[in-house]
Amino acid sequence: MMTKRRMVGTASVILAMVIQTLLLWNEYEWYEIFAPLATLISFVFLATAFFCFVKIREAVTDPFFYLMAAGSLIAGINLIVIGSNKGAWLTATDVLLVIYLAGRIRLPRPVTWFSCAYTGFYFYYWTYDVKGFFKGYNTNYGGLVLITGFVFAVTGLFIFREKLKGVEEKGKVFLSGFIVFMFAWGYNIIAWYRARCALLGLVVFALLLIMPSKVWNNRVFYTFITIAMTVGSVIMSVVYVILGFLSDFIQIRIFYKDIISGRNEIWADLWRAFLQKPLTGIGSSYIINVDWMDGVFEVHNGLLDILIVHGIIVFAITCFMLIRVLLGLRGRAASGMVGRSAVSAVFAILAASFMENFFIVPPFLICTLVLIAIAESEC
Numbered sequence: 450m451m452t453k454r455r456m457v458g459t460a461s462v463i464l465a466m467v468i469q470t471l472l473l474w475n476e477y478e479w480y481e482i483f484a485p486l487a488t489l490i491s492f493v494f495l496a497t498a499f500f501c502f503v504k505i506r507e508a509v510t511d512p513f514f515y516l517m518a519a520g521s522l523i524a525g526i527n528l529i530v531i532g533s534n535k536g537a538w539l540t541a542t543d544v545l546l547v548i549y550l551a552g553r554i555r556l557p558r559p560v561t562w563f564s565c566a567y568t569g570f571y572f573y574y575w576t577y578d579v580k581g582f583f584k585g586y587n588t589n590y591g592g593l594v595l596i597t598g599f600v601f602a603v604t605g606l607f608i609f610r611e612k613l614k615g616v617e618e619k620g621k622v623f624l625s626g627f628i629v630f631m632f633a634w635g636y637n638i639i640a641w642y643r644a645r646c647a648l649l650g651l652v653v654f655a656l657l658l659i660m661p662s663k664v665w666n667n668r669v670f671y672t673f674i675t676i677a678m679t680v681g682s683v684i685m686s687v688v689y690v691i692l693g694f695l696s697d698f699i700q701i702r703i704f705y706k707d708i709i710s711g712r713n714e715i716w717a718d719l720w721r722a723f724l725q726k727p728l729t730g731i732g733s734s735y736i737i738n739v740d741w742m743d744g745v746f747e748v749h750n751g752l753l754d755i756l757i758v759h760g761i762i763v764f765a766i767t768c769f770m771l772i773r774v775l776l777g778l779r780g781r782a783a784s785g786m787v788g789r790s791a792v793s794a795v796f797a798i799l800a801a802s803f804m805e806n807f808f809i810v811p812p813f814l815i816c817t818l819v820l821i822a823i824a825e826s827e828c
Contacts, residue, residue: 454501461497463560467820470568487810488540520767523762527728530757537758541755543809547768551774554821561826571597572602578681591642592646595647597656597813657782679768683752689716727762733758748806750803751799751807751808753765781825
Protein backbone atom coordinates (compact mmCIF):
# COMPACT_ATOMS: atom_id res chain seq x y z
CA MET A 450 0.00 0.00 0.00
CA MET A 451 1.28 3.45 -0.89
CA THR A 452 2.05 5.62 2.15
CA LYS A 453 0.80 9.20 2.42
CA ARG A 454 4.36 10.40 1.98
CA ARG A 455 4.73 8.54 -1.30
CA MET A 456 1.30 9.71 -2.42
CA VAL A 457 2.45 13.31 -1.98
CA GLY A 458 5.67 12.54 -3.90
CA THR A 459 3.77 10.91 -6.76
CA ALA A 460 1.30 13.79 -6.85
CA SER A 461 4.22 16.24 -7.01
CA VAL A 462 5.69 14.56 -10.09
CA ILE A 463 2.35 14.27 -11.91
CA LEU A 464 1.36 17.83 -10.99
CA ALA A 465 4.69 19.10 -12.31
CA MET A 466 3.99 17.37 -15.63
CA VAL A 467 0.40 18.60 -15.85
CA ILE A 468 1.10 22.20 -14.86
CA GLN A 469 4.07 22.56 -17.19
CA THR A 470 2.32 21.00 -20.17
CA LEU A 471 -0.74 23.18 -19.60
CA LEU A 472 1.40 26.31 -19.49
CA LEU A 473 3.81 25.43 -22.30
CA TRP A 474 1.90 23.26 -24.78
CA ASN A 475 -1.36 25.16 -25.33
CA GLU A 476 -0.84 28.81 -26.23
CA TYR A 477 2.38 30.38 -27.42
CA GLU A 478 1.62 33.53 -25.41
CA TRP A 479 1.61 31.38 -22.26
CA TYR A 480 4.81 29.67 -23.39
CA GLU A 481 6.62 33.01 -23.70
CA ILE A 482 5.58 33.99 -20.18
CA PHE A 483 6.21 30.73 -18.34
CA ALA A 484 9.12 29.08 -20.21
CA PRO A 485 11.70 31.16 -18.27
CA LEU A 486 10.11 29.93 -15.01
CA ALA A 487 9.76 26.27 -16.01
CA THR A 488 13.05 25.02 -14.52
CA LEU A 489 12.16 26.67 -11.21
CA ILE A 490 8.73 25.03 -11.25
CA SER A 491 10.41 21.68 -11.93
CA PHE A 492 12.86 22.21 -9.07
CA VAL A 493 10.11 22.97 -6.54
CA PHE A 494 8.12 19.83 -7.42
CA LEU A 495 11.21 17.61 -7.75
CA ALA A 496 12.55 18.79 -4.38
CA THR A 497 9.17 17.94 -2.84
CA ALA A 498 9.27 14.49 -4.48
CA PHE A 499 12.84 13.99 -3.25
CA PHE A 500 11.86 14.47 0.41
CA CYS A 501 8.86 12.18 -0.10
CA PHE A 502 10.70 9.29 -1.74
CA VAL A 503 14.08 9.56 -0.04
CA LYS A 504 14.62 9.27 3.70
CA ILE A 505 17.42 11.55 4.86
CA ARG A 506 18.97 8.89 7.09
CA GLU A 507 19.21 6.63 4.04
CA ALA A 508 20.47 9.39 1.75
CA VAL A 509 23.45 10.18 3.98
CA THR A 510 24.68 6.59 3.52
CA ASP A 511 24.06 6.56 -0.23
CA PRO A 512 27.13 7.35 -2.37
CA PHE A 513 24.89 8.33 -5.30
CA PHE A 514 23.25 11.01 -3.16
CA TYR A 515 26.66 12.57 -2.59
CA LEU A 516 27.43 12.22 -6.29
CA MET A 517 24.21 14.06 -7.17
CA ALA A 518 24.92 16.75 -4.57
CA ALA A 519 28.49 17.13 -5.83
CA GLY A 520 27.28 17.55 -9.42
CA SER A 521 24.81 20.23 -8.38
CA LEU A 522 27.36 22.03 -6.20
CA ILE A 523 30.08 21.99 -8.87
CA ALA A 524 27.59 23.27 -11.47
CA GLY A 525 26.80 26.22 -9.21
CA ILE A 526 30.45 26.97 -8.44
CA ASN A 527 31.38 26.83 -12.13
CA LEU A 528 28.69 29.34 -13.06
CA ILE A 529 29.96 31.72 -10.36
CA VAL A 530 33.60 31.30 -11.42
CA ILE A 531 32.91 32.15 -15.08
CA GLY A 532 30.33 34.83 -14.28
CA SER A 533 27.50 33.15 -16.17
CA ASN A 534 23.75 33.43 -15.83
CA LYS A 535 22.96 31.49 -12.64
CA GLY A 536 19.62 30.20 -13.93
CA ALA A 537 21.46 27.42 -15.77
CA TRP A 538 22.12 25.82 -12.36
CA LEU A 539 18.47 24.79 -12.19
CA THR A 540 18.73 22.86 -15.45
CA ALA A 541 21.68 20.78 -14.23
CA THR A 542 20.16 20.26 -10.78
CA ASP A 543 16.74 19.27 -12.17
CA VAL A 544 18.39 16.69 -14.43
CA LEU A 545 20.39 15.24 -11.52
CA LEU A 546 17.28 15.12 -9.30
CA VAL A 547 15.30 13.29 -11.99
CA ILE A 548 18.09 10.75 -12.50
CA TYR A 549 18.38 10.20 -8.74
CA LEU A 550 14.62 9.75 -8.34
CA ALA A 551 14.32 7.46 -11.38
CA GLY A 552 13.68 3.90 -10.24
CA ARG A 553 12.32 5.00 -6.86
CA ILE A 554 8.84 5.93 -8.07
CA ARG A 555 6.03 3.40 -8.51
CA LEU A 556 2.78 4.62 -10.02
CA PRO A 557 -0.62 3.14 -9.09
CA ARG A 558 -2.45 1.82 -12.15
CA PRO A 559 -4.95 4.76 -12.26
CA VAL A 560 -2.05 7.23 -12.27
CA THR A 561 -0.36 5.32 -15.08
CA TRP A 562 -3.59 5.39 -17.08
CA PHE A 563 -3.98 9.10 -16.48
CA SER A 564 -0.35 9.85 -17.44
CA CYS A 565 -0.63 7.98 -20.74
CA ALA A 566 -4.06 9.36 -21.61
CA TYR A 567 -3.28 12.95 -20.62
CA THR A 568 0.15 13.24 -22.26
CA GLY A 569 -0.88 11.09 -25.22
CA PHE A 570 -3.77 13.50 -25.81
CA TYR A 571 -1.26 16.15 -26.94
CA PHE A 572 -0.23 14.01 -29.91
CA TYR A 573 -3.80 14.15 -31.20
CA TYR A 574 -4.27 17.77 -30.15
CA TRP A 575 -1.15 19.04 -31.95
CA THR A 576 -2.20 17.01 -34.99
CA TYR A 577 -5.70 18.50 -35.04
CA ASP A 578 -4.68 22.05 -34.06
CA VAL A 579 -1.35 22.49 -35.85
CA LYS A 580 0.73 24.89 -33.77
CA GLY A 581 3.85 25.19 -35.88
CA PHE A 582 4.60 28.03 -38.32
CA PHE A 583 1.61 30.35 -37.88
CA LYS A 584 0.85 29.89 -34.16
CA GLY A 585 4.21 30.97 -32.82
CA TYR A 586 5.82 27.66 -31.91
CA ASN A 587 9.04 26.58 -33.58
CA THR A 588 8.36 23.54 -35.77
CA ASN A 589 11.11 21.55 -34.05
CA TYR A 590 9.44 22.24 -30.71
CA GLY A 591 6.21 21.02 -32.26
CA GLY A 592 7.96 17.82 -33.28
CA LEU A 593 9.17 17.29 -29.70
CA VAL A 594 5.64 17.69 -28.33
CA LEU A 595 4.37 15.26 -30.97
CA ILE A 596 6.95 12.53 -30.28
CA THR A 597 6.43 12.86 -26.52
CA GLY A 598 2.66 12.59 -26.83
CA PHE A 599 3.09 9.76 -29.33
CA VAL A 600 5.22 7.50 -27.10
CA PHE A 601 2.82 8.01 -24.17
CA ALA A 602 -0.17 7.24 -26.38
CA VAL A 603 1.40 4.04 -27.75
CA THR A 604 2.50 2.91 -24.28
CA GLY A 605 -1.06 3.45 -23.04
CA LEU A 606 -2.40 1.36 -25.93
CA PHE A 607 -0.01 -1.48 -25.04
CA ILE A 608 -1.20 -1.37 -21.42
CA PHE A 609 -4.81 -1.54 -22.62
CA ARG A 610 -3.93 -4.39 -24.99
CA GLU A 611 -2.38 -6.36 -22.12
CA LYS A 612 -5.58 -5.87 -20.13
CA LEU A 613 -7.57 -7.43 -22.99
CA LYS A 614 -5.30 -10.47 -23.29
CA GLY A 615 -7.31 -13.62 -22.79
CA VAL A 616 -10.52 -11.62 -22.39
CA GLU A 617 -11.29 -10.02 -25.73
CA GLU A 618 -9.07 -11.34 -28.51
CA LYS A 619 -10.74 -9.28 -31.24
CA GLY A 620 -10.10 -6.12 -29.26
CA LYS A 621 -6.46 -7.07 -28.85
CA VAL A 622 -6.08 -7.63 -32.60
CA PHE A 623 -7.77 -4.30 -33.33
CA LEU A 624 -5.45 -2.46 -30.94
CA SER A 625 -2.41 -4.10 -32.52
CA GLY A 626 -3.53 -2.86 -35.93
CA PHE A 627 -4.29 0.59 -34.53
CA ILE A 628 -0.77 0.83 -33.05
CA VAL A 629 0.68 0.12 -36.51
CA PHE A 630 -1.63 2.79 -37.93
CA MET A 631 -0.41 5.19 -35.22
CA PHE A 632 3.14 4.91 -36.51
CA ALA A 633 2.02 5.82 -40.04
CA TRP A 634 0.03 8.70 -38.58
CA GLY A 635 2.98 9.78 -36.45
CA TYR A 636 5.34 9.81 -39.42
CA ASN A 637 2.94 11.89 -41.51
CA ILE A 638 2.38 14.64 -38.95
CA ILE A 639 6.08 14.78 -38.00
CA ALA A 640 6.90 15.07 -41.70
CA TRP A 641 4.36 17.90 -41.99
CA TYR A 642 6.14 19.72 -39.15
CA ARG A 643 9.45 18.85 -40.88
CA ALA A 644 10.90 17.99 -37.44
CA ARG A 645 13.92 15.82 -38.12
CA CYS A 646 14.73 15.48 -34.42
CA ALA A 647 11.29 13.95 -33.82
CA LEU A 648 11.73 11.68 -36.85
CA LEU A 649 14.94 10.31 -35.30
CA GLY A 650 13.05 9.60 -32.09
CA LEU A 651 10.21 7.91 -34.00
CA VAL A 652 12.63 5.65 -35.90
CA VAL A 653 14.48 4.63 -32.73
CA PHE A 654 11.18 3.97 -30.94
CA ALA A 655 9.91 1.77 -33.79
CA LEU A 656 13.16 -0.20 -34.16
CA LEU A 657 13.46 -0.90 -30.46
CA LEU A 658 9.81 -1.95 -30.16
CA ILE A 659 10.23 -4.72 -32.73
CA MET A 660 13.32 -6.13 -31.00
CA PRO A 661 12.37 -9.45 -29.34
CA SER A 662 12.92 -10.09 -25.63
CA LYS A 663 15.92 -12.29 -26.40
CA VAL A 664 17.72 -9.32 -27.93
CA TRP A 665 16.76 -7.03 -25.05
CA ASN A 666 18.14 -9.61 -22.62
CA ASN A 667 21.51 -9.49 -24.37
CA ARG A 668 23.78 -7.41 -22.13
CA VAL A 669 26.11 -6.44 -24.98
CA PHE A 670 23.26 -5.14 -27.14
CA TYR A 671 21.60 -3.29 -24.30
CA THR A 672 24.85 -1.74 -23.07
CA PHE A 673 25.66 -0.62 -26.62
CA ILE A 674 22.25 1.05 -27.01
CA THR A 675 22.62 2.75 -23.63
CA ILE A 676 26.07 4.16 -24.41
CA ALA A 677 25.00 5.14 -27.93
CA MET A 678 21.97 7.08 -26.66
CA THR A 679 23.96 8.94 -23.98
CA VAL A 680 27.65 9.50 -24.62
CA GLY A 681 26.93 8.94 -28.31
CA SER A 682 25.10 12.26 -28.50
CA VAL A 683 28.32 14.14 -27.72
CA ILE A 684 30.35 12.03 -30.14
CA MET A 685 27.73 12.69 -32.81
CA SER A 686 28.18 16.45 -32.42
CA VAL A 687 31.90 16.09 -33.17
CA VAL A 688 31.20 13.93 -36.23
CA TYR A 689 28.62 16.48 -37.36
CA VAL A 690 31.17 19.30 -37.11
CA ILE A 691 33.62 17.26 -39.23
CA LEU A 692 30.89 16.54 -41.79
CA GLY A 693 30.24 20.28 -41.94
CA PHE A 694 33.58 20.76 -43.66
CA LEU A 695 32.39 18.29 -46.31
CA SER A 696 28.95 19.84 -46.76
CA ASP A 697 29.69 20.76 -50.38
CA PHE A 698 30.05 17.05 -51.16
CA ILE A 699 27.15 15.76 -49.05
CA GLN A 700 23.79 16.23 -50.75
CA ILE A 701 21.36 14.33 -48.54
CA ARG A 702 18.02 15.87 -47.66
CA ILE A 703 15.40 14.93 -45.09
CA PHE A 704 12.10 16.82 -45.12
CA TYR A 705 13.44 19.18 -47.82
CA LYS A 706 16.41 20.20 -45.67
CA ASP A 707 20.07 19.31 -46.05
CA ILE A 708 21.23 17.09 -43.20
CA ILE A 709 24.13 19.52 -42.72
CA SER A 710 22.16 22.72 -42.29
CA GLY A 711 23.49 24.84 -39.44
CA ARG A 712 24.06 22.84 -36.28
CA ASN A 713 27.58 22.06 -37.45
CA GLU A 714 28.38 25.80 -37.30
CA ILE A 715 26.86 26.16 -33.83
CA TRP A 716 28.61 23.11 -32.44
CA ALA A 717 31.95 24.08 -34.00
CA ASP A 718 31.76 27.47 -32.28
CA LEU A 719 30.71 25.94 -28.96
CA TRP A 720 33.45 23.31 -29.06
CA ARG A 721 36.08 26.00 -29.71
CA ALA A 722 34.89 27.95 -26.67
CA PHE A 723 34.54 24.84 -24.49
CA LEU A 724 38.05 23.56 -25.18
CA GLN A 725 39.37 26.72 -23.56
CA LYS A 726 37.38 26.01 -20.36
CA PRO A 727 36.75 22.26 -20.18
CA LEU A 728 36.56 22.05 -16.37
CA THR A 729 34.10 24.89 -15.77
CA GLY A 730 32.27 24.91 -19.09
CA ILE A 731 31.34 28.16 -20.80
CA GLY A 732 28.05 28.85 -19.00
CA SER A 733 24.81 29.93 -20.63
CA SER A 734 25.68 33.60 -21.11
CA TYR A 735 28.02 32.85 -24.01
CA ILE A 736 27.19 34.71 -27.22
CA ILE A 737 27.28 32.32 -30.17
CA ASN A 738 29.40 33.56 -33.07
CA VAL A 739 27.06 32.42 -35.82
CA ASP A 740 25.45 35.28 -37.75
CA TRP A 741 22.00 33.78 -38.25
CA MET A 742 21.71 32.88 -34.51
CA ASP A 743 21.80 36.59 -33.60
CA GLY A 744 23.88 35.76 -30.52
CA VAL A 745 21.13 33.58 -28.98
CA PHE A 746 22.60 30.77 -26.87
CA GLU A 747 21.13 27.39 -27.83
CA VAL A 748 23.11 24.14 -27.83
CA HIS A 749 20.51 21.97 -29.65
CA ASN A 750 21.74 18.79 -27.91
CA GLY A 751 20.68 17.68 -24.44
CA LEU A 752 23.77 16.05 -22.96
CA LEU A 753 26.10 18.24 -24.99
CA ASP A 754 24.41 21.19 -23.26
CA ILE A 755 25.38 19.75 -19.86
CA LEU A 756 28.99 19.32 -21.04
CA ILE A 757 29.39 22.68 -22.77
CA VAL A 758 27.60 24.76 -20.14
CA HIS A 759 28.68 23.04 -16.92
CA GLY A 760 32.00 21.39 -17.70
CA ILE A 761 33.39 17.90 -17.91
CA ILE A 762 33.00 16.97 -14.21
CA VAL A 763 29.27 17.72 -14.07
CA PHE A 764 28.84 15.97 -17.43
CA ALA A 765 30.70 12.87 -16.22
CA ILE A 766 28.57 12.67 -13.06
CA THR A 767 25.34 13.15 -15.02
CA CYS A 768 26.26 10.55 -17.65
CA PHE A 769 27.45 7.99 -15.11
CA MET A 770 24.25 8.25 -13.08
CA LEU A 771 22.03 8.25 -16.18
CA ILE A 772 23.75 5.20 -17.68
CA ARG A 773 23.37 3.39 -14.35
CA VAL A 774 19.61 4.09 -14.34
CA LEU A 775 19.18 3.01 -17.96
CA LEU A 776 21.12 -0.23 -17.45
CA GLY A 777 18.76 -1.01 -14.59
CA LEU A 778 15.80 -0.93 -17.01
CA ARG A 779 16.99 -3.87 -19.14
CA GLY A 780 14.82 -6.39 -17.31
CA ARG A 781 11.80 -4.12 -17.67
CA ALA A 782 12.29 -3.88 -21.44
CA ALA A 783 12.58 -7.65 -21.75
CA SER A 784 9.54 -8.40 -19.57
CA GLY A 785 6.86 -7.61 -22.14
CA MET A 786 5.50 -5.03 -24.57
CA VAL A 787 4.46 -2.51 -21.91
CA GLY A 788 7.91 -2.34 -20.36
CA ARG A 789 9.52 -2.43 -23.79
CA SER A 790 7.37 0.47 -24.97
CA ALA A 791 8.15 2.62 -21.92
CA VAL A 792 11.90 1.92 -22.06
CA SER A 793 11.98 2.37 -25.85
CA ALA A 794 10.19 5.69 -25.33
CA VAL A 795 12.96 6.86 -22.98
CA PHE A 796 15.58 5.92 -25.58
CA ALA A 797 13.52 7.67 -28.28
CA ILE A 798 13.55 10.87 -26.22
CA LEU A 799 17.31 10.57 -25.74
CA ALA A 800 17.75 10.01 -29.49
CA ALA A 801 15.71 13.08 -30.39
CA SER A 802 17.87 14.98 -27.89
CA PHE A 803 20.81 14.52 -30.28
CA MET A 804 19.41 17.46 -32.25
CA GLU A 805 17.59 19.47 -29.55
CA ASN A 806 18.00 20.04 -25.81
CA PHE A 807 14.72 18.09 -25.40
CA PHE A 808 14.92 15.80 -22.39
CA ILE A 809 16.90 18.18 -20.14
CA VAL A 810 14.27 20.94 -20.32
CA PRO A 811 10.70 21.17 -18.97
CA PRO A 812 8.26 19.62 -19.36
CA PHE A 813 10.07 16.88 -21.31
CA LEU A 814 12.40 16.11 -18.38
CA ILE A 815 9.45 15.33 -16.09
CA CYS A 816 7.80 13.29 -18.88
CA THR A 817 10.97 11.17 -19.11
CA LEU A 818 10.84 10.55 -15.35
CA VAL A 819 7.19 9.47 -15.64
CA LEU A 820 8.05 7.03 -18.47
CA ILE A 821 10.73 5.43 -16.30
CA ALA A 822 8.21 5.22 -13.45
CA ILE A 823 5.72 3.52 -15.80
CA ALA A 824 8.35 0.96 -16.83
CA GLU A 825 9.11 0.23 -13.16
CA SER A 826 5.45 0.14 -12.12
CA GLU A 827 3.94 -1.95 -14.91
CA CYS A 828 6.65 -4.64 -14.85
